[in-house]
Amino acid sequence: MRIFLFVIVLCLLAAGGAWIHAGGAPGPVIEISGPEAVGQIGDVTVAVVSPGGDLDRLQIALVQGERTTPLFDSPVGAVAGAPGAGADAGAGIEREGEDRVRVTRSIGKRAIPSLVGGNAEIQVTAVRPVLFGLRQATSTLAATVEVRLIPPQVAVLSLHHFINQGGSEVVVYRVNPPDSDSGVRVGEIEYPGFPASGAGIPAADPGLRVAFFALLPSQDVAVPIQVFARDPIGNEGTGSFDFRVFPKQFRxxxxxxxxxxxxxxxxxxxxxxxxxxxxxxxxxxxxxxxxxxxxxxxxxxxxxxxxxxxxxxxxxxxxxxxxxxxxxxxxxxxxxxxxxxxxxxxxxxxxxxxxxxxxxxxxxxxxxxxxxxxxxxxxxxxxxxxxxxxxxxxxxxxxxxxxxxxxxxxxxxxxxxxxxxxxxxxxxxxxxxxxxxxxxxxxxxxxSKQWVEDRVLRKFIEAGAPADGGSAAMERVDPEASAQRLADRVAPR
Ligand SMILES: [Zn+2]
CATH class of the missing domain: 2.70.70.10 (Glucose Permease (Domain IIA))
Incomplete structure (x- = not known):
């Protein structure tokens, strides 16, 4: 009888010890990765490591000021479509090996319209079961991400643009920041711009760009034409410029x-x-x-x-x-x-x-x-x-x-x-x-020599390219004669 009581006490002590030990078990390991800044677009990825990939709960939220936007909140005990998982439980979770799961969420302004410029915090809480699910171990982690919503600036410097339907034109423009993707958009078609140094214009200004573009014979003469600049996080600025379109009759x-x-x-x-x-x-x-x-x-x-x-x-x-x-x-x-x-x-x-x-x-x-x-x-x-x-x-x-x-x-x-x-x-x-x-x-x-000089080379010279030949494209342009021809052309007939 005494021995029996002793065994029971021993078991209780062992269970208590296990309970206390389980309470000190480490929570899942959380990693947050993503770009330094997000704009119109941008993703955050949260990876969680837990034995067997087992999680009782995973919560991810974006917090900006007073506003909290849930990005993921799910009991995910049976992650990644294991039998018994509810239809939505763990949706969007990817398993990466035995112990690791991963969730990727869009956190740009297109996905979260309430986003404002400034900093935001990604907050993650992960809970895993310990001691056969009798206790839980919790971890939290936060990371700061910059929200940048100011679009790149783009402005056309060249003057007098005339576009023959089916023909070409060129603009010289400035873009800031200089590493933005930029060019001319004619309807749905984008023509990339290139650093102006490639046209023989001295590279004093790293944001100076040259873009050739066209109005295709299949396009409407009233199609919108503008310059654009886009940063890697989806912010886009546009600019307009003066141009005249000359419709052509095709045979x-x-x-x-x-x-x-x-x-x-x-x-x-x-x-x-x-x-x-x-x-x-x-x-x-x-x-x-x-x-x-x-x-x-x-x-x-x-x-x-x-x-x-x-x-x-x-x-x-x-x-x-x-x-x-x-x-x-x-x-x-x-x-x-x-x-x-x-x-x-x-x-x-x-x-x-x-x-x-x-x-x-x-x-x-x-x-x-x-x-x-x-x-x-x-x-x-x-x-x-x-x-x-x-x-x-x-x-x-x-x-x-x-x-x-x-x-x-x-x-x-x-x-x-x-x-x-x-x-x-x-x-x-x-x-x-x-x-x-x-x-x-x-x-x-x-x-046409005249077209090449008036439409193209004149713009390069006005943007600072030397007119006396030498580098890119310059045979020898007489800026005065070019200006006169231009005046003739602009004058109403
Ligand atoms: Zn042919």
Missing amino acids: DSRIEVDDRFLGRVVPAILQNTPEFVVENPSDLVASYLRINRDLRKLNNEKISSLARETSPEILWRGPFKQLLNTAVEAGFADQRTYVYQGRDIDHQVHLGFDLASTMAAPVVAANRGRVVFAGWLGIYGNCVIVDHGMGLQSLYAHLSSIGVQESQIVEQGAELGRSGATGLAGGDHLHFTMLLGGNAVTPIDWW
Whole structure:
């Protein structure tokens, strides 16, 4: 009997000891990570380490002044979708290994509209079960995050902007802070700006930028055009500038497609583009339509992607040169209807110039640049794309042979290859276009010495670039003559 009592007392003592010991057990280990500052966007990540990943409760809140915004509050005893977990219990928790769980929450102003500029505190409480769930161990941790809601500032410095529909323009602007992403937005399309030093403007001001942009033939002439600047935490500032848009009338043309043409181009394109599969290659008309629509689209996406490889420095010098002794067979942005046996079978916009001279005529670089593509490009056949910097590129298509390699620097007039009829071409000719940000723009602007001087170089000189040639793009601009031509143009007619 005595022994029995003794054993009971011993058990009680042991249980009491275990209870007291459990009360001193450490709580879960909490880590808070995230950016130093948040703005319109920004995430915080909370990681918690507890044996088996077991947590009775996890609370995360953002506290700013008097206001507390719960970010996460859940009993998460059975975390990460373990059986028995309620539908919402632990939602958004990720398990990372045996003992670690993680929660990520958006804490930018878009997610928490009440957020104001200043500091905020992330407060975390985590509770884990100890002693078979009879007791609990709790930890808390807080971290401060800066809330920055002031957008970057952006202001245009250049004057007199005239935009031909389908054509190019350029602005010189200042952005602050200088490391913001910035450029010109035309409707939905963004054209990045580049440090002005890349245009030969002395780099005294690190926030000075140059951005070329375009109004595409497919865009409305009333589309909004503005400069923008965005910081990494989603704050965006915009600025307006004076500009005038000149609408253009694009021509309609009809292209006769016959069996002889289809028999020549369709099998050749399919053979050279093995990744493009058509349902029935012997159905020439159906295959041709797939090529003219879908392969054209894929090829244009490839061209767009090459815009990212542009140099931040202007590589061209002076006006661009049109291929010598060529007749313009088709204009820029012609609205083409394709006719087969009297039927309209397709419609496409022809984004380029067709220049014809003699068979296998030398095709030369319109200006100085770096070759970013030299090879087969579907409907464009053998094709060369030359990068001229700051998003501007030129494209030469349907070549019979290519004489340059990718990443090679070419001077103006250097032979790129020979003209031909590869790809979707009715006969030997050069399909030529200028590209800005990967989209076709009319070369007519760039072929004009007057346009290049008034529209582009004048703005660089006004922003501080030396006018006497030398570095970027300057052949020799007479600022007075340029100003006079500008005055003539601005004057009402
Ligand atoms: Zn063409």
